[in-house]
Amino acid sequence: MKITKRLQAKADAEGRKQIYLSAYTKVDGKSFHLTAKSEVYTLPVFFDNDKGIDLSKKRIIAPDVRKYHTEQLEKLNGIITAISKAETEVGNDKSVMVGDWLKNVVDKHLHPENYLTKEQKEKNKTFYELAEDYLVKKQFSYDHTKGFRVLVRAVARYEYFIRETDKKRKDFSFNVHTVTRDDIEDFRDYLRAEKDLAEEYPKIFENILKNYPANIKAGYGLIEGRGENATIKLMKKLKAFFHWLVETERTKNRPFEGIKIGCEKYGTPFYITLEERNIIASTPMPTKHLEHQRDIFIFHCFVGCRVGDLVKLTASNIHDDVLTYAPHKTKDEGEQSKVAKIPLSDTAKSLIAKYNGVDKKGRLFPFISPQKYNDAIKEIFTLAGITRKVIVRNALTGENENRPINEVASSHLARRTFVGNAYKQVADPNIIGEMSGHVEGSRAFSRYRNIETETLKDVISKIDKPTATKGDTDKREKLLAAGFTEEQVNMIMAI
Structure with missing residues (x-):
């Protein structure tokens, strides 16, 4: 079959015209004219009836123009090869080569994804397409979604870096069906060293940051260092993603088997005292904006929810002076659904009344973005004179540092x-968990066991008592037999 090429009449904004393909075929003595659009565009000066595109027609060609037309010629030659192959597969039965036959052959070559079964489409999805499916299906909170997109961009950078630096892996892709345990461990090492690699290979990373895959949102144009906690969090998100892929039968690959991710390490949490909270509440603010954010922060200190849940609260969350909501982070991390319940204090109720009807979206307060809220909190602390130094764990080095609390204050401090x-009033994590939304057995509470000087003195005073008598021993045994725990017995005996 001879394929004829011609240019369409209308040019695009760049002056290029599309090449049309046509051919004639005979079936049972009847002649049929077949046509198809090639989706190949060329400047008329380079068009050739035989070759389609002939760059030898002009001696001097700008590099970008030559590159574009070379790619278009390769695309055109691929189409011609596909037509020849389809004709060969038809064999002697030319009866099918009528109507839209040529059009369909070209379209199938150019857009094979449109001819796949549902199962084939799922199998051919890229990591990035599956990542979007994951976010759509799971409906994570804003913060969790944002964090997962950070992971997706890191994978894209890793994929590009491997292709650029490893000659044996020029075609490497983070394919969920073929990625191995070694790849996962190598990716973890990459996360730990990415900032150093960016400084060592500046040109490569300049290109990486400009060439994210088209279907992911580009991030900031800067590679920042990350500590071990940040690396662990990203690896946990990736592991959860692969668990979902297997669970939903999108893949059978389990590259995380045998890999230990570890747990994040945190310092003792610092927080403000009730006296400091009251100082902040009573400090006049120079602007209405800061007054609003100060009031929100004080309310935040009385309810203790995460900021992602705080900004969604409306009057519908309050029943009989009790605030109830479903913590989104619990859902994000696959924990059992839990509803937090916080009886509202008089201060909290007065703040709600103060802002009743102010927010146009019907929320309890006129919330702003989490980042602007954090910035306002730092300024509010400074204005209130809450500047004492606290020990914080450096996220990059893991070392403890002394920092003014107003410099590190954020919404999570509330x-x-x-x-x-x-916790100081009643060291029962289950009671507090009912209000804070922590799940039962949460490790977070162990960090709130504040070992203060007075507590240590109290312990010493208790162990300074006379040696236990036989009566004490009998009493202890009776209490244990009655079902009291060792810890409860110790508390009773210490009184």
Whole structure:
């Protein structure tokens, strides 16, 4: 079959015209004219009836123009090869080569994804397409979604870096069906060293940051260092993603088997005292904006929810002066659904009343973005004179540092203030968990066991008592027999 090429009449904005393909075929003595669009565009000066595109027609060609037309010629030659192959597969039965036969052959070559079965489409999806499916299906909170997109961009950078630096893996892709345990461990090492690699290979990373896959959102144009906690969090998100892929039968690959991710390490949580909270609440603010954010922060200290849940609260979350909501982070991490319940204090109720009807979206308060809220909190602390130094764990080095609390204050400090002060009153994590939304057995509470000087003195005073008598021993045994725990017995005996 002879394929004839011609240019369409209309040119695009760049002056290029599409090449049309046509051919004649005979079936049972009847002649049929077949046509198809090639989706190949060329400047008329380079068009050739035989070759389609002939760059030898002009001696001097700009590099970008030559590159474009070379790619278009390769595309055209691929189409011609596909037509020849389809004709060969037809064999002697030319009866099918009528109507849209040529059009369909070309379209199938150019857009094979449109001719796949549902199962084939799922199997051919890229990591990035599956990642979007994951986010759509799971409906994570804003913060969790944002964090997962950070992971997706890191995978894209890793994929590009491997292709650029490893000659044996020029075609490497983070394919969920073929990625191995070694790839996962190599990716973890990459996460730990990415900032150093960016400094060692500046040109490569300049290209990486400009060439993210088209279907993912580009991030900031800067590679920042990350500590071990950040690496662990990203690896946990990736592991959860692969678990979902296997669970939903999108893949059978289990590259995380045998890999230990580890747990994040945190310092003792710092928080403000009730006195400091009250100082902040009573400090006049120079602007309405800061007054609003100060009031929100004080309310935040009385309810202790995460900021992602805080900004969604409306009057519908309050029943009989009790605030109830479903913590989104619990859902994000696959924990059993839990509803947090917080009886509202008089201060919290007065703040709700103060802002009743102010927010146009019907929320309890006129919330702003989490980042602007954090910035406002730092300024509010400074204005209130809450500047004492606290020990914080450097996220990059893992070392403890002394920092002014107003420099490191954020929305999460309100949650810690609620939990920490409540924990001082009743060190029962299950009671506090009912209000804070922590799941039963959460490791977070172990960090709130504040070993203060007075506590240590109290312990010493208790162990300074006379040696236990036989009566004490009998009493202890009776209490244990009655079902009291060792810890409860110790508390009773210490009184």
